[in-house]
Amino acid sequence: MAGRFYRKGLSRRSFMGTTAAGMAxxxxxxxxxxxxxxxxxxxxxxxxxxxxxxxWGAPGLFGCEIWAExxxxxxxxxxxxxxxxxxxxxxxxxxxxxxxxxxxxxxINDDGVKFIMMLGGDxxxxxxxxxxxxxxxxSTLLPSDLTPDTPYLIxxxxxxxxxxxxxxxxxxxxxxxxxxxxxxxxxxxxxxxSVATYLAAFEATGIEVLDDPLFFDISTxxxxxxxxxxxxxxPDILCLDTCYSDYVxxxxxxxxxQGYKGQIISCTADFYDQMIEKTSKEFMDGVVFQFPDFDxxxxxxxxxxxxxxxxxxxxxxxxxxxxxxxVSWEYASIMDLWKAAAERAASVEPMDVxxxxxxxxxxxxxxxxxxxxxxxxxxxxxxxxxxWPVVVIEDGxxxxxxxxxxxxxxxxxxxxxxxxxxxxGEMYYQRA
Amino acid sequence: MxxxxxxxxxxxxxxxxxxxxxxxxxxxxxxxxxxxxxxxGELYMLGSYCVxxxxxxxxxxxxxxxxxxxxxxxxxxxxxxxxxxxxLRDNPLGGLIASIGFLLCAQAIISMGFxxxxxxxxxxxxxxxxxxxxxxxxxLQRLYVVIAAVLLLGALYVFLRHTRFGWALRACAQDAKAAxxxxxxxxxTARIAMFIGAALAGTAGALTxxxxxxxxxxxxxxxxxxxxxxxxxxxxxxEGAIVAAILYAFVHTFVTTFADGVIADIVGxxxxxxxxxxxxxxxxxxxxxx
Numbered sequence: 207m208a209g210r211f212y213r214k215g216l217s218r219r220s221f222m223g224t225t226a227a228g229m230a231x232x233x234x235x236x237x238x239x240x241x242x243x244x245x246x247x248x249x250x251x252x253x254x255x256x257x258x259x260x261x262w263g264a265p266g267l268f269g270c271e272i273w274a275e276x277x278x279x280x281x282x283x284x285x286x287x288x289x290x291x292x293x294x295x296x297x298x299x300x301x302x303x304x305x306x307x308x309x310x311x312x313x314i315n316d317d318g319v320k321f322i323m324m325l326g327g328d329x330x331x332x333x334x335x336x337x338x339x340x341x342x343x344x345s346t347l348l349p350s351d352l353t354p355d356t357p358y359l360i361x362x363x364x365x366x367x368x369x370x371x372x373x374x375x376x377x378x379x380x381x382x383x384x385x386x387x388x389x390x391x392x393x394x395x396x397x398x399x400s401v402a403t404y405l406a407a408f409e410a411t412g413i414e415v416l417d418d419p420l421f422f423d424i425s426t427x428x429x430x431x432x433x434x435x436x437x438x439x440x441p442d443i444l445c446l447d448t449c450y451s452d453y454v455x456x457x458x459x460x461x462x463x464q465g466y467k468g469q470i471i472s473c474t475a476d477f478y479d480q481m482i483e484k485t486s487k488e489f490m491d492g493v494v495f496q497f498p499d500f501d502x503x504x505x506x507x508x509x510x511x512x513x514x515x516x517x518x519x520x521x522x523x524x525x526x527x528x529x530x531x532x533v534s535w536e537y538a539s540i541m542d543l544w545k546a547a548a549e550r551a552a553s554v555e556p557m558d559v560x561x562x563x564x565x566x567x568x569x570x571x572x573x574x575x576x577x578x579x580x581x582x583x584x585x586x587x588x589x590x591x592x593x594w595p596v597v598v599i600e601d602g603x604x605x606x607x608x609x610x611x612x613x614x615x616x617x618x619x620x621x622x623x624x625x626x627x628x629x630x631g632e633m634y635y636q637r638a
Numbered sequence: 639m640x641x642x643x644x645x646x647x648x649x650x651x652x653x654x655x656x657x658x659x660x661x662x663x664x665x666x667x668x669x670x671x672x673x674x675x676x677x678x679g680e681l682y683m684l685g686s687y688c689v690x691x692x693x694x695x696x697x698x699x700x701x702x703x704x705x706x707x708x709x710x711x712x713x714x715x716x717x718x719x720x721x722x723x724x725x726l727r728d729n730p731l732g733g734l735i736a737s738i739g740f741l742l743c744a745q746a747i748i749s750m751g752f753x754x755x756x757x758x759x760x761x762x763x764x765x766x767x768x769x770x771x772x773x774x775x776x777x778l779q780r781l782y783v784v785i786a787a788v789l790l791l792g793a794l795y796v797f798l799r800h801t802r803f804g805w806a807l808r809a810c811a812q813d814a815k816a817a818x819x820x821x822x823x824x825x826x827t828a829r830i831a832m833f834i835g836a837a838l839a840g841t842a843g844a845l846t847x848x849x850x851x852x853x854x855x856x857x858x859x860x861x862x863x864x865x866x867x868x869x870x871x872x873x874x875x876x877e878g879a880i881v882a883a884i885l886y887a888f889v890h891t892f893v894t895t896f897a898d899g900v901i902a903d904i905v906g907x908x909x910x911x912x913x914x915x916x917x918x919x920x921x922x923x924x925x926x927x928x
Contacts, residue, residue, distance in 0.1 A: 258855055260754040393900045422899030425859035427850045428656075430649045430780075431894040438642050438895075452756045452851040463766055463777045480758040529755075 247283065247290040247554045249274075249541065250313035250322035252306060252333065255298035258424070261451055261476070262325050262347075263298075266537035268526050270294050270323070272518065273538035283545050286552030292541075295319055299329050307332035314340045320554045321544055323537050326351040326361075327395045334359060343556035345540050347533065350399045352584035353634045358560065361580075361589040363539045363571060365612060367400035367448055368583075368623075369594035370473055371407040372610035373494045376596040377443070377471060378411035380607075384442040384469055386414050390432055390457070391447035393421040400448035400473060402626040408445075409626075410619040416441055422453075429453070433460035446472035451531065458493075459484045471495070475599065476531040482602055493599045497532040504595070504606035509574035512539055539572040543590075546570075564588075573609060582620060583627065585634040591616075641773035646895045647888075648769065652780045654887035655787035656842055660860055661867040661879040662791060663838035667715075669811040669874040670831035673723050673733035678864060679857020680744040681836045685711045685843025686852045687748055690757045693847075700762045704844040711840025712833040719832035724825065741857070748854040756853040783845045790841060791880065794834065798876070807831055811874065866906060870913045872923025881921060885909070 251270060253263030274292045277283065283290045295317045297309035306329035313319045314336065324333065326346030334356050337344045341358060349361035349368070377384060387408055391397035401419045408415050416439040422432050436444060444461055446454050454472055461470065462485035475481065475495040482490045498505065500519035505512065512518070512535065522534055543563065548554045551562035563569060568577050569590050576592030593609040616623070627633045664678045675681075688707035692698040698706070718740060726732035765778040776784075798804035809817040810827045818824050850856065867886050871878025889909055893902035913920060 256749060256754045258853070261756070264754065418898075420898045422894070423903045425862070425903075426899055427856070427859055428649070428653055428891075430652070431646065431891045432899060434642070434645050434649060435895040435898075452853065455756075456849070456851065459761075463764070464775070465766075477758070483758070484761055486764075 245288050245290045246293050247285075247548075248293045248295050248317055248319045249544075250310075250317065250319035251294050251296040251537065252299055252309045252313060252322050252329075253296075253325045253537075254301040254329075255296065257300040257302075258452075259301040259325070259327075259450070261531060262533050263301075265526070265529050265531045266323075266325075266533040267294070267296050268529060269518075269522060269534045269536075269538040270541060272521055272525070273541050276513070276518075277541075277545065283548055283554070285548045285554050290554060292545075299324075301325075301327070301329055303329050303332045306330070307336060309333075310336040310342075310344075314342055320556055321345070321559065323540055325533075330359070341557055343560050345544075347536060348396070349580060349584055349589040350395065350632065350637075352580055352586050352588050353637065354585040356586065356588070358556070359588060360560070360563070362543045362563070362569070363536045363590070365589050365591045365594070366396070367403040367473065368589075368591065368612055368616070369496055370400060370403045370448070371410070371615045371619075371623075372594045372612060373471055373473075373496055373596050374404065374407035374411055374413070375610055375615060376608055377469065377494055378413060381469065384413065386416050386439075386441045387443035387445050388416055388436045388439050388441040389419040389445040389447055390436055390449070391419060391421055392424045392426070392449055392453060394424055396448045396450075397421065398630050399627065399632045402630040402632055403623065404445050404447060405626045405629075406619065406622040407615075409622050410615070413443065419447075426453070429456040429460045430464075433457060433464055433466075437461070437464055437466055441468060443469045443471055446470065448473040451476035455481055455484065458490070462486070462489050469494070473497075474532045475597075475604070477528070478599060478604060479602070482599075487602045490599050491601065495597050495599075495604075496594065497604075498595050498597045498606045499530065499604045500535055502604070502606045504609075509593075510572065511570040511574065512542060512572045535572070543569065543571065577613060579613065579616075582624065583634070641771060642895070644769075644771060644774045646892055648774060648776050649895070650888040650891035652776070652784055653891050654884040655784045656846055657863060657867055657887055658791060658880050658883035659787050659838050659842035659845075661864045661871070661883050662794065662876055663835035663842075664864050665868050665871075665874060665876055665879045666807075666831050666835035666838070668868070669876070670807055670814075671719070671723055671727075671733070671828050672730055672814075673737065674730070675718075675737045675835070676734060676861065677718070677737040677741040677744065677857075678835075678839055679859075679861030680741045681711050681715065681839040681857075682843040682860050683748065683852075683854065683857045684714060684744065685840030686759075686847040686850070686856065687752065687757075687843075688840070689844045689847035690752065690759060690852055693762075694757065694759045700848075704841065707844030708837045708841045711843070712837030714840075715832040715836025716829050718836070719828050723832070724828065727824075727828075745854045745857075752854070754854060756851045759848045759852055761848050779848055783842075783849070786841065786845050790838065794838075794876075803827075803830055863906075866910045868920075870910050870920055872917075872920025875920065875922035875924075878920055878922030 254260050255264045278291050299306040299309050310333040322344045326348035330351040344359050347364040391401050458481050471494045500515040505515040547559045547563035551558040571590045573593045576590045578587045579591045580589035581587045591612050595606045596608050597604050598607045667675045685707040689703045693700050693703035722736040723733050763778045766775045768775045806822045806827050867882045871882030890902045890906050893905045
């Protein structure tokens with residue numbers, strides 16, 4: 207192209223002069239905010255994007271990308287005298303600890319991120335070592351990752367599995383005729399603390415758990431024997447714990463095929479429309495779980511701290527039809543908290559943001575006012591806990607029935623929770 | 639209690655049928671070609687994805703989708719034999735490594751094409767057959783798997799015992815060099831064995847697609863179970879694979895129901911260890927095969 211210009215007679219002198227004039231014009235005409243926004247803050251997304259746990263990573267990245275586009279379109283993040291554009295840098299840890307460590311090192315040392323978001327669980331211990339050395343702020347969706355040795359790790363959105371108490375509490379208040387329950391779960395870092403939580407919640411409400419929780423291996427493919435064992439006890443409530451959605455679906459289908467007619471409660475019911483197709487609308491009616499669709503009108507209540515939840519849900523479904531799940535909004539919600547703290551701290555540096563985020567011991571999470579909590583259960587007050595929604599399927603659609611307070615439950619029944627966490631070997635001093 | 643035992647037995651019969659289909663295919667490939675096909679679970683996975691594509695996405699009838707799965711995965715097996723295993727015929731370790739390479743490629747291709755999340759396969763039917771005793775029933779979808787397994791394994795038995803190709807396969811499995819000296823084409827028998835072995839895995843995947851989680855890594859758990867079964871049955875023994883599938887399925891299903899699933903996995907491995915201690919060549923294995 208340049209050669210063609212020269213052949214048309216554009217001299218080197220006129221070319222240089224025109225270029226210099228153009229650059230000067232651009233420098234004076236460009237708005238200041240555009241120049242300032244050349245600063246970019248990078249946020250690491252270190253979660254499983256492939257592999258068996260990808261359903262709790264990849265949909266969150268989709269949500270974060272929408273969040274970042276919206277924030278950048280609105281001018282970016284104003285921290286002190288600077289305005290930053292946000293760039294999400296993702297690394298697929300495949301839910302493998304060694305890959306998570308490598309990912310953390312790359313994000314911190316090569317990409318220069320200021321904050322790392324993770325799913326947590328089995329991938330967290332090696333990352334904590336790296337993060338502690340670098341004093342890097344890291345978030346997890348699983349507060350059970352927290353210990354006194356994780357000062358830079360926060361659980362600011364999802365207080366899994368503690369929020370599960372709200373579903374049981376709601377069930378006991380609204381369906382007092384239900385007296386017995388059976389629980390099943392996969393035998394892993396998500397399933398076991400959740401079982402302890404459900405056991406505590408059932409005990410607090412006087413619901414009898416008829417037998418020991420039934421654990422199954424994560425490689426299980428046939429859930430008929432599991433369901434046969436559960437239904438043999440004839441429970442009023444079938445508790446599917448925090449089973450992965452890939453297990454919840456076949457478990458619900460087996461319950462349906464084996465003639466179960468009672469109540470189901472589950473931590474998640476991702477893609478419940480598919481569960482309805484595999485069972486029936488009547489069978490799924492009344493299923494209680496903990497994760498709302500974000501087109502729910504109850505999310506427009508004033509205490510909700512999530513920017514335009516209905517618009518976010520619509521945009522998400524437009525871009526990723528059929529992909530909405532429990533984590534789709536959660537990482538974006540964490541980014542909301544981080545952005546608010548960075549703007550208050552007038553800095554994007556990890557320690558400045560952490561100190562500001564935790565100042566005063568309270569904060570606002572997605573569902574309203576919350577407090578930094580967790581010392582008794584996790585050995586450190588790095589989990590942000592407040593109200594959590596109880597969601598019920600009604601006529602084929604998830605509906606928020608009520609927001610219930612986790613701190614209020616904890617204040618009344620914390621001894622039960624600690625008892626069952628200890629029995630399951632899930633207290634922070636047992637895990638260490 | 640009797641109902642629970644009977645229902646658990648029904649569950650175990652389904653599990654045995656499904657496991658036998660996968661394990662017999664694996665044994666066929668090892669018996670004739672002496673290749674440990676680590677990608678057998680991925681052949682099973684490809685069968686499931688044929689149903690995802692043709693039944694769930696393109697709305698073909700399930701029977702057509704299953705037949706396409708059988709043929710597609712069988713042909714994939716022939717291509718594997720030609721491209722991977724034949725050049726490495728005298729190198730068993732090379733064949734194993736090549737199968738691991740195929741495994742990774744298959745997972746990556748399916749992940750790119752369909753995504754990493756489990757696919758939704760609508761049920762073919764929600765009908766449940768009551769077996770005459772209250773509380774004992776089998777969903778029709780599961781009964782299809784049992785019937786298909788009996789028919790396919792029965793047909794395989796007839797094929798191996800009463801056809802010239804079947805005799806050739808058995809001859810190669812007993813002694814490939816001697817079979818070759820009798821004029822039997824090793825390439826042709828390897829092709830047939832690979833087609834049958836892969837097609838059985840693909841059919842198992844296709845039949846069970848509406849019943850299990852269909853995702854790119856679904857072959858992992860299946861291949862582990864299949865290896866336990868062929869070790870218990872005796873590596874290279876078709877009868878052993880069927881008997882071991884039944885034994886393993888009953889033990890695993892009953893322990894899952896009366897204890898829990900994690901203990902069932904441990905008991906399954908203990909079963910394998912016990913058999914190896916008492917009969918190092920497996921229940922039906924011979925020294926030559928092992």
